[in-house]
Amino acid sequence: MAIEILKPATLNVEAIRLDFPILARKVNDQPLVYLDNAATSQKPDSVIQSMDFYYRNYNANVHRGIHRLSEEATLGYERSRARIANFIGARSNKEVIFTRNTTEGLNLLAYTWGESNIRQGEEILLTEMEHHSNLVPWQRLAKRKGARVRYIPVDDQGCLRMDLLDELLGPQTRLVSVTHMSNVLGTINPVAEIATRAHAVGAVVIVDAAQSVPHFPVNVRELGADFLAFSSHKMCGPTGIGALWGRRDLLEAMEPFMGGGDMIREVTYEGATWNDLPWKFEAGTPGIAEGIGFGAAVDYLSGIGMEKVHAYEQYLVSYAIEMLRSVPGVVIYGPEAALRGGVVAFNVDAIHPHDLASMLDREGIAIRAGHHCAMPLAGRLNVAATARASFYFYNTTEEIDRLVAGLYTAKKVFKF
Numbered sequence: 361m362a363i364e365i366l367k368p369a370t371l372n373v374e375a376i377r378l379d380f381p382i383l384a385r386k387v388n389d390q391p392l393v394y395l396d397n398a399a400t401s402q403k404p405d406s407v408i409q410s411m412d413f414y415y416r417n418y419n420a421n422v423h424r425g426i427h428r429l430s431e432e433a434t435l436g437y438e439r440s441r442a443r444i445a446n447f448i449g450a451r452s453n454k455e456v457i458f459t460r461n462t463t464e465g466l467n468l469l470a471y472t473w474g475e476s477n478i479r480q481g482e483e484i485l486l487t488e489m490e491h492h493s494n495l496v497p498w499q500r501l502a503k504r505k506g507a508r509v510r511y512i513p514v515d516d517q518g519c520l521r522m523d524l525l526d527e528l529l530g531p532q533t534r535l536v537s538v539t540h541m542s543n544v545l546g547t548i549n550p551v552a553e554i555a556t557r558a559h560a561v562g563a564v565v566i567v568d569a570a571q572s573v574p575h576f577p578v579n580v581r582e583l584g585a586d587f588l589a590f591s592s593h594k595m596c597g598p599t600g601i602g603a604l605w606g607r608r609d610l611l612e613a614m615e616p617f618m619g620g621g622d623m624i625r626e627v628t629y630e631g632a633t634w635n636d637l638p639w640k641f642e643a644g645t646p647g648i649a650e651g652i653g654f655g656a657a658v659d660y661l662s663g664i665g666m667e668k669v670h671a672y673e674q675y676l677v678s679y680a681i682e683m684l685r686s687v688p689g690v691v692i693y694g695p696e697a698a699l700r701g702g703v704v705a706f707n708v709d710a711i712h713p714h715d716l717a718s719m720l721d722r723e724g725i726a727i728r729a730g731h732h733c734a735m736p737l738a739g740r741l742n743v744a745a746t747a748r749a750s751f752y753f754y755n756t757t758e759e760i761d762r763l764v765a766g767l768y769t770a771k772k773v774f775k776f
């Protein structure tokens with residue numbers, strides 16, 4: 361069947377693929393088709409080399425030594441922070457705190473801002489499509505504080521019920537924390553509008569940007585939120601490092617998260633005072649090579665251009681949805697392509713998604729199967745699990761064709 365979706369003449373994907381050494385490998389004697397980018401992305405040579413170069417040439421601890429290597433390491437690490445701040449439109453590097461990942465950023469907020477600001481009887485508003493990272497920390501905080509967690513419902517298309525937002529918001533709402541893009545439905549949420557309406561009732565707004573910052577332009581000043589968390593490993597960078605952006609006045613007023621080296625100004629036997637932002641929130645030796653690699657990833661993405669990444673991924677996801685729709689027995693979850701990023705969750709007949717993923721793996725195709733760390737959403741969709749293909753700018757329509765061919769093979773094997 362001929363699918364007519366115009367390819368944006370924006371990216372030279374063939375050339376881009378050469379930057380990613382792993383894309384040349386085979387799995388089960390087939391060229392790898394990597395469609396699990398929402399879980400983690402692959403890494404370009406420039407990122408791998410930046411970390412290798414650090415270990416070979418200027419490995420030392422940061423913010424401590426007066427010697428040359430430590431100065432170079434500090435410079436490399438702090439330069440990365442500046443690149444990341446610039447990438448998301450932060451007003452200052454001081455607003456960007458290095459964390460381990462999105463999960464740690466959100467937990468940091470629950471334990472610092474949340475502990476000091478959420479009181480008994482107040483409400484925390486989330487959405488029905490949150491990843492566990494943006495659910496569990498708030499449920500635990502609410503339990504500690506005697507607060508209540510409420511949810512913006514998801515409609516049958518997989519979009520937020522924005523018509524119910526004003527009913528859910530009120531003077532009791534202290535915090536609204538929402539995902540920018542669902543890792544299951546692919547839905548891109550109207551975060552700027554949510555922030556405006558939440559601020560009107562005096563609530564603080566947090567954005568889980570794990571799936572947005574890697575895939576489309578995000579400018580924290582335009583978004584109007586108060587905090588935003590994301591992970592390096594989903595945006596071409598290494599694992600073990602992420603960033604939490606926060607409004608400076610809020611960060612200044614917050615208590616530190618963990619205590620230890622680097623986060624202090626002065627320590628006596630009686631107590632301690634805190635370092636300036638952002639180091640007040642960065643106790644202990646950080647992931648230095650990881651920070652440097654994160655900066656290289658941001659450089660790489662900036663070199664491509666996030667507008668182009670987004671346009672190309674929308675093309676891929678439109679193509680994928682059309683192709684998957686043409687397969688009998690496929691059920692797709694989430695809204696039309698125009699409202700989502702490069703993620704498609706689906707089921708095929710009654711084939712268990714785990715069986716489907718194993719079958720596809722035999723053909724060298726990597727997808728994810730399960731609840732995708734969003735168990736309540738799976739319940740809302742009335743499924744135990746789904747298969748999920750998630751794209752990045754180095755994927756191709758030919759790879760989507762191989763996915764679809766793999767689905768036909770699976771249907772044959774499972775007799776559907």
Ligand SMILES: Cc1ncc(COP(=O)(O)O)c(C=O)c1O
Nearest residue numbers: 461462463491493543568570591
């Ligand atoms: C929407 C969303 N939020 C949070 C996370 C957690 O990210 P990390 O595991 O890097 O902390 C993920 C990861 O899949 C995600 O997709």
